[in-house]
Amino acid sequence: MRTTGRPGAGGTHMGRRDFLAMAGLGSASVLVSGCGFGGGGGGAPKGALRAAFGQPVTDLDPYNAATAVDEASLIVKRLVFDTLVRRQGDRLVPGLASGWERTNDTTWVFTLRRGARFHDGTPVTAADVAACLKRTRAVASAQTPLWASVTKAEARDDHTVVFTTDGPLGSLPVNLTLLFVVPAARVADPEQKRRPIGSGPFRVTGFTPSTSVELARFDDYWGGRSDLPGISMPYIAETSSAITALRTGDIDLLWPIPPDQLPEVTGVKGVTVEPVPSWTYYLNWFNCSRAPFTDANVRRAMCQAVNLPQIVDRLFGRGGQQMRAPIPATVAGYAAQEPWTYDPAAAKRLLAAAGLGRGFTTSMMWFDATGPLSRELAEAMISSWADIGVTVRPQSIEKAQWLERLNSLDWDMNLQTNTVTTGDAAFTVGRLYTSKAHRMGYKNPALDQLLARAAAAPSGSERDGLYGEACKIIWSDAVGLFPLTLVTGYGRSSRLTGFTPAPNNQPDLAAVRRR
Amino acid sequence: MTAITVPAEGAAARAKTGGRRVPVRVWVGAGVLALFVLAALVGPLLWPYDPVATHLADRLLAPGGRTATGSIAWLGTDQVGRDLFANLLAGARITLLVAGATVVVGGAVGLVVGLVSGYFGGPLDTVLSRVGDVQLAFPSILLAILLAGVLGPSITNIVITLAITRWVIFARIVRASAMSTRRLEYVDSARVLGCGHLRILVRHVLPSCWQPLLVAATVQVGLVMVAEASLSFLGLGVPVDTASWGATVSIGRDYLGSAWWISTVPAAALALVVTAVGVVGDGFRDLSDPRSQI
Amino acid sequence: MSSTVEEVAGATEATPVARLRGVHIGFGAPGRERPVVRGVELDLVPGRVTALVGESGSGKSLTTLALMGLLPGGARVSAGSVEIDGQDTAGFTDAQWRRLRGPKIAMVFQDPMAALNPSFTVGWQVAETFRRHQGVSHRTARARTIELMRTVGIPDAEHKYHSYPHEFSGGMRQRAMIAMALALEPEVLLADEPTTALDVTVQAQILRLLTTRQAEARMAMLLVSHDLGVVARVAQHVAVMYAGRIVEAGTLDEVYTTPAHPYTRGLLDAMPDPGRPGRLVPIEGQPPAPGHLPAGCAFAPRCRFATEVCRTDDPATLPVPGRGTSTGHVAACHHSARILGTEPEARS
């Protein structure tokens, strides 16, 4: 900005002082006007639970496509909004709906609870639910497949909603655990992003995207007042800061604790650690449409070359469990398969048979934030493959670029975590492995048929059996290498009671009490 | 009158004392620097480092710990069991290479732009200065993030990224120096002699720009090394299969509470080298500018 | 050297207010200093202008600063004494010096631009002298300052009080410096090349101002200059310095018309003189670098009169032969008698 001096102009009677006063006032006000410590509005009440989750909350609008299946925002949404159905452990229990009934293959009738009110005082009606379904179908999001076959929802009266589907849809009650109810008038209101109105046990008092959410108890909640006056959910990006905050009591609850950090908090006075196998798991897909992974034997060789038990044990310890199916063991539809034995010699033989006796060069992509120790896991696998002569170029890339390449199948191997958000095989197996989905280039008409049948089946052993068979095909065809299920470490202040760790990383914070 | 004879006295005094003495700390700095350069050149040959090999059995060994193969990890091992000493040596190579290349590239661009801008002045200077203003006003770390994102992870791209964020600084320094030199009488003297612009630029203006440029370069070498580490922190550093100090500091930071050595060893090396460069740079400036020593 | 110039002269028309007795000034650690000023004897007598003449690097500025107790860092009086009002200043504290500077002894510096603080108004800087020493209010100091500025010939002083040094011309700046020095009516005024930075016509004005004020207040004044012409116009007494020594001293006429030292002689011959057209007679060679002196007489390497003894023995300062002891004309040369007897070198 500063230019250098020139030979001075004659006089200087331009009112130096005047100029200074004026210019000083101007520039100073520019800076000073911004001063003061702002933030996202009000805080949580005194005595609030301070709970830190590993990812930031960016948005609270239940119908914002970007956060439709985002764990962090779901945690908050479950506190602020109600759903018709809730999951309690393995069971589905009534939420806003006091009960429901499947009147025929394509019709479900839900009865709403009386006395439920939104945070602004208006009662929750069936029309609100219908409007919400309409909205969720209108918004293109990751939830869209769940609602594709639900054609409409009608309010029969204030407290009865009828759902119609265009075919049998056994998973409707499960899906409804993701339909958050808001006032009909506000389904498309931009205010919902920041100061949403719901009917849940807590209402939002302050929200700074990606930084913190402040909640206060909703005293008129139909299910009774929570013991907590409020909940504060700061986002702490740095692991060390977060661990330190838990140890010093700055926060009451921290999850998931990265596997490597578990020793840092175990045995610390005042901190309790509870590991729970989650619905989140690592997968390493092979691009089945790209040589040499078009050959199932090459894929199998890759699976056999990795000493998974050692990697999982040494790297993750208590923080991971080796997988025996393409989905975590706690998910409905899981069927255990025979694990690949670690046998580099056999792997080499398979490669030789495929004409790749001298090995080959390929690549593996991932983004670092996909899960804990992703880089280390990748390096360990790459190191194993190097032993059988396969050179893998590690490609740690940005999430945005990863997404870009993922769907255009512009990759050889893809390492990522995945979460069975609904705890049901349909969500992952049924969604990802069809030929139509074309997610990893794998095409198998037999599997397609199997999955179609499973989707139509009502929940029960038949459905579980069908998904089990699907698991077997995916596993033995080595569509991917499935290393481990993550175990979520919940670290909490020992003074908390009523806390139940959840496999979906979305524990019910409303039930927590402080001693 | 005294204005002119003082240098003569100074010159005579200097000639008689055989030049200014180089302070001990500059020698120490130069020694440390030489040691690390040597380590970067020879180290990886003696202690080879395989960036993709993992030895999970040996992970998180403290310095001096014994590995499964019986060897001793003098500086400990990292989170996948690689020896940190070998990592340090391999990292030295990349880190010094990145810093050196960045400063050379950025410095060369800055030198040319600054010379032209400062010597000729006029509209060209105005345009170049505004471009520089824009870039200075633009947060450099952000520019680095964006560029690293555009270019993707590779050593060359990191050098390009960092060089782009640095050239303005060099250009400013050279410009200032060229501008003040342009006004000096000996440039007039050369012009009277009939020297062309090119000759004046190369023979008279350029030599007086070297010294400030080199001093700036020593400062920037340090800053570039730290900036490279910052890029790693933001996930935009060197590729996974390359070792650099910055990357190791960044990856190891989560273990600072438990396995402090992973991050601390390369951070200490970084601090040592950057400080050494700075000390040498200071000494260099003091030597060429007697006033700053006072 | 057992006797001072005044003792040799024998006639003390007035007691000196300040005197230097065999002052040595050196740079460096005690005991190992490089001498830059060697055995300077100088008396500053009320009402008299003494000039210290010499080329750059001869040590004249350091000598002056020693009188103010303002030697630069690293330099110190290593031998001899600086006496003010008959008091040896050797053990003076900062506070003692401060009480002298201003009311007793004041100084005008060479480059008035550098010597004025660029960040404060000229008036403020002049007034500071009053405030520090007389403890007067800003108002009073200001009134006195404006009065003072007027008397040193700064027109429109009321207005100029608020000007910054850069808004002054060179001559005005030097007037301001003189005002500052004269503020407390000091008994001794040191003027270090007060007109070197000025043009001839302005130089004449400033010299006139200085001499008028000096004469009015009967100050003892020391004029330091390299310009023999300026000295000739102002001084009654002249001391010529070369390589840290006073090589010749005496009244203006004595030194200028009958120089007894080859250096003084050389200086005068080297001046272009309309009375003596043709080639100038330069002193060949270069003065030695301060602190790096040849053995014997420091001037010997450039001296056309030099003999063997000059290269081994540094000559003592002695009364110039043939003058009697009354005049105070002294010179430090083995051959002053011979020089006095030689005609100035003819010009071609």
Added chain:
Amino acid sequence: MNTAQASVPEAGTALLRIRGLRAGYATRGRSGFGRRRVDAVAGVDLTVHAGQTLCVVGESGCGKSTLARSVVGLLDPFAGSISFGDVDLSAAGRRERHRVARDLQMVFQDPYTSLNPRMRVADVIAEGWHVHRGVLPAGEHAAEVDRLLSLVELDSSYAGRRLHELSGGQCQRVSIARALALRPKLIVCDEAVSALDVSVRAQVLNLLMDLQQELGVAYLFISHDLDVVRHIADEVAVMYLGTIVEHGTAAQVFQNPRHPYTRALLSAAPSIHDRPGGTNESALTGEVPSPAAPPSGCRFRTRCPIAADVCAADVPELRVRGDADHAAACHFAGENPATGS
């Protein structure tokens, strides 16, 4: 330098001709917008004759340095013409100016700043031969450097030294050798001895005069020091605030000054023959006005002891009054005969 000798024009022929020269600098206007020209040199006519010394004398700010810089092409004049030999410099192309540069050299005031301190003495002197190819074959550079060094009375061992090892006087000799290297016909000396101590100044002045005798080179000698000018000049031009107020031979100007400014200068200049309380009291009052706002009429009138109304109204012409070639620009130059200094 025998070949050069041949090309030296007959002493006395006009070498450098300056006509109506206006030059100076541009400054930002008071409003901050636009640029305003300030004429530091406001209409000057001068002629330098081959083998002779023309001294321009004046105080700081009188425009004498601007004049020097215009002559050697460091400054583009606003108006007027400068011709060297038969070349009109203001109209000459780059190539022609380059050629003229060989014949027209300059010695600056401060040898420490006007020579590149990083270079060795030999390189400083030889630089001209690199710029003007064909003047001297590369093989003869070393020998010629030695010869030039001896010409300026420096030992040939100085050739390998760097400039910062030299004293001021030695540096100025190098500076002169550098100017001489191209065998110029005219050397512009801008305060070339002002920065030197008395004893050394005499050496350099002698050298300059000797060189003129030997080589027949002409000098345009710019100085503020009347003693020096009186000593070296053939012709003298006195400048005040951008204009020449008096012009004549050295003897004419110094012994019979016609302009009040010249007289004031002469009386103000200190001399070793002055004595305290002497009658030198025609010293001027006030200071030189800014060239950006020169007084109307005679530029000297604001400080002139004999100014009258006519001085504010009319610009006095520089014309010959009395003696041949002795010109002064004063309305009263004719009726106010000089009294000498």
Added chain:
Amino acid sequence: MGAFVAKRLGQAVIVAWGALTLVFIIVRVVPGDPAKLILGPDASADQLKHVRSDFGLDHPLWRQYLEHLGGVLHGDLGDSWRLGGSALGDTLERFPATLTLSLVALVLTILLGFPLGMLCARRPGKVLDLLVSTGSLVGQAVPSFWLGIVLILLFARELGWLPATADGSLAGVLLPAFTLALPFIGWLARLVRNGALEEGAKDYVRTARAKGVPEGLVQYVHVGRNIAVPVVTVLGLLMGNFIANAVIIEVVFSWPGIGSLMVDAITNRDYAVVEAAVLTMTVSYIALNLLVDVVYFALDPRLTPENA
């Protein structure tokens, strides 16, 4: 004088426009499709198209650029897809936090650096001086994120004196501000030291002493006033530096400022927020420069708007 102000503002506008254009281009050249980030990997081509048209991403670049410029002139930088709401609003909401952090860091730097520099100047070349000059180098040689975490572990975890994360209290700002300031404390100290030594050797100091001004006043009034000019200049630059450097510190300390917002926005290709954040930073940088110029004028009487 009016011309001076007009000229500076003109330059500022050019610089801001340049920065805006630069960020517009780079952000769009960076690979990664916001629509895909919004919808996740399961999105259909139809859905992607829908979202792209919602955010105007389906227009040709030149048209997007012109629309963007038009929006900026109306104070509208578009909406954030990620945070909802106006991008500029989101950014300005976060800016005070960054400013607070930077100001506290600046205050820490001055409070520690200035006296340290004066102390060093008192005895140049002695132990303290060497410590500070080496320390200032070490301070800049350590990656700030590493330093931040080490400080957290030390002060929050081991000593328990300060909170590990931003909790809105004064104690919460100390640790990040100190991390931000540390590299520059020694740097400022050296600057003050060199300035004090350089100015201390000037003639006017001798003049002041010759007037009989006490040494303390010579140092703090005569010298101090003259070092103030360069010091104030670098403090302005430092503040700009802090605002830019805060990016990393904010991430480390979970500080809800503009830097962490920007990093987040870049990884999520939230164009509007990136642009708003860059514009905010650029404008604050320009404003700081203007402020520095003004203070410069106030402190150095030799400068006038005409010759600046």
